[in-house]
Amino acid sequence: MKILSGKQISEADKYTIEHDGITSEELMERAGTLVFKQIHQRLQGAPIPIKIFCGIGNNGGDGLVIGRHLIQHGYDVKLYTVAYSDKRSEDFLKNYEKIKDITNDWPGLIKEVDDFPEISVGDFVIDAIFGVGLNRPIESWVAKLVTHINDSGAFTLAVDIPSGLFDDQPPQGSVIQANYTLTFGAPKLVFYLPDTMDYAGEVQVLDIGLNKRFIAGIDSRTYLIGKQEAPALYQPRNKNSHKGDYGNILIAGGSYGKIGSVLLSATAAMHTGSGLCTLYVPKCGYEIIQSSLPEAMVLTDENEQKLSDFPIDFEADTIGFGMGAGTENESITAFEKLLQNQKKPILVDADGLNMLSKKPELLKLLPENSVLTPHPGELKRLIGEWENDFEKLEKARNFSKKFNVILVIKGAYTFILQNEELFINTSGNPGMATAGSGDVLSGVITSLMGQNYQPVAASILGVFIHGLSGDLVASAQGYEGVTSGEMARNMGKAFQYLFQKEIKTGGKE
Numbered sequence: 079m080k081i082l083s084g085k086q087i088s089e090a091d092k093y094t095i096e097h098d099g100i101t102s103e104e105l106m107e108r109a110g111t112l113v114f115k116q117i118h119q120r121l122q123g124a125p126i127p128i129k130i131f132c133g134i135g136n137n138g139g140d141g142l143v144i145g146r147h148l149i150q151h152g153y154d155v156k157l158y159t160v161a162y163s164d165k166r167s168e169d170f171l172k173n174y175e176k177i178k179d180i181t182n183d184w185p186g187l188i189k190e191v192d193d194f195p196e197i198s199v200g201d202f203v204i205d206a207i208f209g210v211g212l213n214r215p216i217e218s219w220v221a222k223l224v225t226h227i228n229d230s231g232a233f234t235l236a237v238d239i240p241s242g243l244f245d246d247q248p249p250q251g252s253v254i255q256a257n258y259t260l261t262f263g264a265p266k267l268v269f270y271l272p273d274t275m276d277y278a279g280e281v282q283v284l285d286i287g288l289n290k291r292f293i294a295g296i297d298s299r300t301y302l303i304g305k306q307e308a309p310a311l312y313q314p315r316n317k318n319s320h321k322g323d324y325g326n327i328l329i330a331g332g333s334y335g336k337i338g339s340v341l342l343s344a345t346a347a348m349h350t351g352s353g354l355c356t357l358y359v360p361k362c363g364y365e366i367i368q369s370s371l372p373e374a375m376v377l378t379d380e381n382e383q384k385l386s387d388f389p390i391d392f393e394a395d396t397i398g399f400g401m402g403a404g405t406e407n408e409s410i411t412a413f414e415k416l417l418q419n420q421k422k423p424i425l426v427d428a429d430g431l432n433m434l435s436k437k438p439e440l441l442k443l444l445p446e447n448s449v450l451t452p453h454p455g456e457l458k459r460l461i462g463e464w465e466n467d468f469e470k471l472e473k474a475r476n477f478s479k480k481f482n483v484i485l486v487i488k489g490a491y492t493f494i495l496q497n498e499e500l501f502i503n504t505s506g507n508p509g510m511a512t513a514g515s516g517d518v519l520s521g522v523i524t525s526l527m528g529q530n531y532q533p534v535a536a537s538i539l540g541v542f543i544h545g546l547s548g549d550l551v552a553s554a555q556g557y558e559g560v561t562s563g564e565m566a567r568n569m570g571k572a573f574q575y576l577f578q579k580e581i582k583t584g585g586k587e
């Protein structure tokens with residue numbers, strides 16, 4: 079699903095009105111009715127006091143439409159006009175009249191702090207103050223109203239976007255803290271950035287019938303990857319195949335006390351369908367791996383504790399490097415030897431990334447289309463500090479272009495970035511924040527690269543499947559019960575789920 083900016087959606091809005099013969103008022107009626115239906119489905123007539131705060135623009139207009147339907151269905155509704163300006167949008171006024179036609183309890187007028195209504199924690203607040211038309215930070219008493227709503231602790235549903243949140247830049251003032259956001263037409267980037275995702279809470283996109291052809295034509299290079307998109311990336315296996323068709327990969331890393339990381343990667347790779355998997359580890363890893371993963375072969379460095387060399391004559395389809403490797407100079411020399419003799423894309427993770435940060439001249443030796451899988455800390459060491467998520471994306475994009483690599487930026491929503499394209503993964507859950515989870519992901523992506531998936535496809539599908547395995551384990555054992563070993567062993571099941579029903583883990587989906 080394409081992620082669009084408010085501006086792009088407004089263009090789609092305009093195009094739809096001009097070409098599909100519907101008026102802006104009908105579009106607002108459609109939007110508001112869809113929100114009402116979502117609320118009605120969940121509330122089923124429950125006598126919960128509903129307080130709707132309507133701005134004086136079209137977001138407020140949506141609020142009036144929602145309120146009208148709720149009133150007509152017998153809900154306990156109180157509407158308020160948040161009159162932060164004397165202007166009123168046309169569609170706001172039209173819907174204001176419609177409210178007056180169905181109730182004598184007209185919307186309350188809020189023009190200052192003294193007009194604020196009491197909001198108790200058992201209320202259901204609907205935030206229709208500002209939508210994507212926000213064009214400056216919320217100030218003065220309106221900012222206080224946002225705080226008043228947030229401090230009430232009442233369940234808050236944001237219409238289109240939490241008020242105060244810009245869709246294309248960091249927040250600069252008060253922002254509504256929503257539990258749920260029902261957004262129109264397309265998801266907005268800020269719902270998935272670490273610094274702003276919490277304002278939106280659970281996000282659901284409502285299709286209000288914006289012209290699909292127009293949307294398809296919009297040059298947006300940011301996509302949400304979910305159950306609709308991931309299966310298309312899967313390469314079915316044909317009957318007439320043998321293990322050589324599924325890649326011969328090399329996983330290199332590990333050091334004394336951290337052999338588990340490469341073992342987790344290799345286990346994940348084998349459960350992701352690799353034909354052959356060899357590990358290159360310090361001598362201390364030999365017994366451990368041979369007894370824990372008989373399916374894998376093992377080559378050992380002559381050093382007992384850490385990598386000090388690299389088997390450049392080993393013919394691998396893809397190499398995954400770095401997990402548990404440490405950043406000792408001898409190991410960096412080993413990495414340099416790998417880089418000097420490898421032309422095909424590789425995956426670099428964990429201490430391999432820290433080696434690149436320690437010795438940046440290695441960056442230019444990275445084969446084209448290699449995949450780097452940093453968590454935010456490793457990313458900071460690679461690209462430097464950032465003020466906010468937008469600056470982070472800018473720096474990461476420049477890095478990806480400069481070294482022609484794919485960045486898999488791990489987080490609550492993992493971002494896969496290649497030049498101008500950005501893919502945001504929506505599978506997974508907080509239970510995956512556990513030791514070894516990154517090692518497992520590296521094994522999955524390396525395995526798919528070895529199976530002839532293009533590196534960016536291997537990254538997108540790998541991240542999605544990794545999240546799916548985390549969801550499977552969490553649905554069986556709760557967030558606390560998730561271990562990366564379990565995730566590694568559930569990769570096959572995750573592939574099965576790729577084409578089956580949703581998995582509810584109380585997570586984001």
Ligand SMILES: NC(=O)C1=CN([C@@H]2O[C@H](COP(=O)(O)OP(=O)(O)OC[C@H]3O[C@@H](n4cnc5c(N)ncnc54)[C@H](O)[C@@H]3O)[C@@H](O)[C@H]2O)[C@H](O)CC1
Pocket residue numbers: 087088091105106109133134135136137138139140162163165167207208209210211212213214215216217237238239262263286
């Ligand atoms: N495109 C769609 O799919 C549909 C969108 N709809 C809804 O319309 C809103 C966008 O409306 P809104 O955010 O209210 O913007 P408006 O321009 O209509 O009105 C805002 C109003 O407020 C002024 N303003 C902006 N920022 C501030 C501020 N910080 N302080 C004070 N005043 C401010 C601005 O100048 C305008 O005058 C969208 O989100 C959807 O909810 C349609 O209703 C349905 C289809």
Ligand SMILES: [K+]
Pocket residue numbers: 137205206207208209236237238239240241
């Ligand atoms: K809003």
